[in-house]
Amino acid sequence: MSSVSDHDHIDAVLDRLRGAQPPKAGHARDVAADLDHPGCHLRAVLDAAAIDKAALAARMGHSMPEEQSPAALRRGNLFERIVVEEGHLLAEARKQLHLDISEARYKDLSDVPQGLRGRAALKWRAQRTTDALADMLTDPNAAYNILRHPVTTLRRSGRTCYLEQDALAFVVGGRLYVVEIKSFAVIAGVPNERSHVSQAARQSAVYVLSLQQALMELGFDPDVVSTTTLLITAKGYGLTPTSHTLDVRNELKALSRRLARRTKLSTILDELPDDLTFDINDPDELAEQVAKVDHHYTPGCLSSCSMARACRQRCLSGDRLDRLGQNVRSDLGVFDTVADAVHAARTGAVPRGITGTPAVFAADVTAALHLAHEAYVDAGGVA
Numbered sequence: 001m002s003s004v005s006d007h008d009h010i011d012a013v014l015d016r017l018r019g020a021q022p023p024k025a026g027h028a029r030d031v032a033a034d035l036d037h038p039g040c041h042l043r044a045v046l047d048a049a050a051i052d053k054a055a056l057a058a059r060m061g062h063s064m065p066e067e068q069s070p071a072a073l074r075r076g077n078l079f080e081r082i083v084v085e086e087g088h089l090l091a092e093a094r095k096q097l098h099l100d101i102s103e104a105r106y107k108d109l110s111d112v113p114q115g116l117r118g119r120a121a122l123k124w125r126a127q128r129t130t131d132a133l134a135d136m137l138t139d140p141n142a143a144y145n146i147l148r149h150p151v152t153t154l155r156r157s158g159r160t161c162y163l164e165q166d167a168l169a170f171v172v173g174g175r176l177y178v179v180e181i182k183s184f185a186v187i188a189g190v191p192n193e194r195s196h197v198s199q200a201a202r203q204s205a206v207y208v209l210s211l212q213q214a215l216m217e218l219g220f221d222p223d224v225v226s227t228t229t230l231l232i233t234a235k236g237y238g239l240t241p242t243s244h245t246l247d248v249r250n251e252l253k254a255l256s257r258r259l260a261r262r263t264k265l266s267t268i269l270d271e272l273p274d275d276l277t278f279d280i281n282d283p284d285e286l287a288e289q290v291a292k293v294d295h296h297y298t299p300g301c302l303s304s305c306s307m308a309r310a311c312r313q314r315c316l317s318g319d320r321l322d323r324l325g326q327n328v329r330s331d332l333g334v335f336d337t338v339a340d341a342v343h344a345a346r347t348g349a350v351p352r353g354i355t356g357t358p359a360v361f362a363a364d365v366t367a368a369l370h371l372a373h374e375a376y377v378d379a380g381g382v383a
């Protein structure tokens with residue numbers, strides 16, 4: 001195995017892993033979800049290589065249900081258009097943030113020169129975003145005060161990742177604010193799904209942090225970015241906008257802490273075989289290649305990662321205790337496989353190094369397995 005240290009070499013390794021498969025741009029949602037799986041090298045590698053996890057899982061024969069149905073996507077796009085083009089953004093920002101904004105002057109940062117693709121295109125858009133931020137903050141009369149489709153960067157595992165933002169960033173009175181537009185329903189002031197709001201807050205925190213980093217590099221005070229963000233949602237099941245403010249300081253702290261603790265990507269890549277690639281169509285061969293990267297499956301993956309069914313299958317075929325979740329893995333850490341734990345529960349065969357009577361030991365293992373099984377089924381696992 002060669003040592004992977006410089007950026008060009010890392011890029012070459014990541015390109016080899018992805019092969020001819022089309023790259024998928026990063027999103028704040030991926031960063032937020034990735035940080036829930038800090039020990040998963042597989043996810044870190046797939047995201048760094050811009051590999052489409054849903055497409056990879058499908059090629060392995062373990063597709064997950066679509067994250068968003070086409071109808072939900074259409075609703076989201078229509079809602080964003082209504083908010084932006086019918087003046088609701090200004091109205092909600094004035095109402096919730098008490099800002100004196102006289103007009104909205106948009107700059108769309110989605111275009112790239114012909115022929116520019118993949119990481120090069122994202123890099124180009126990130127540079128335009130940085131230039132636009134500098135313009136807006138230094139000149140209150142700049143031609144625009146709101147950025148649409150900006151691309152920001154974030155240092156993750158020692159590497160710059162590009163984030164295509166679906167949030168907007170706007171400047172008023174020398175401060176930068178983040179706005180998220182989500183079409184989920186809020187009924188009588190209460191979101192239909194509370195988890196959607198916490199997810200939006202975590203995504204906003206990713207945007208805020210990446211904007212703070214961009215401003216620091218430009219020589220601005222990062223506190224210019226407000227940690228109070230605006231979330232515009234739909235009132236009821238229609239498409240009338242309503243809004244809320246989110247204080248994302250706690251999410252920011254958690255995010256910074258977790259980013260600081262991540263294993264460096266170069267360390268992970270150093271451990272991989274030199275000929276590893278995921279650009280393979282045969283499902284069995286592909287599964288063999290994927291199995292060469294350490295993963296950290298828990299039942300929680302089922303709700304946060306497109307690779308979950310493939311990784312669950314990997315645990316099942318290896319009979320790994322991991323498939324029963326983090327709690328059981330720490331409770332029954334002396335065993336590698338479910339079969340070992342079940343055998344101990346039946347026979348009370350106490351492994352070396354464990355004190356206590358066989359009967360108590362067997363009862364403890366049985367109780368842990370029962371709890372784990374319930375949690376596994378609750379999380380959507382197959383009983």
Ligand code: SF4
Pocket residue numbers: 037040042043295296297298301305306307308309311
């Ligand atoms: S599903 Fe697989 S790749 Fe995704 S976080 Fe879980 S273990 Fe990692």
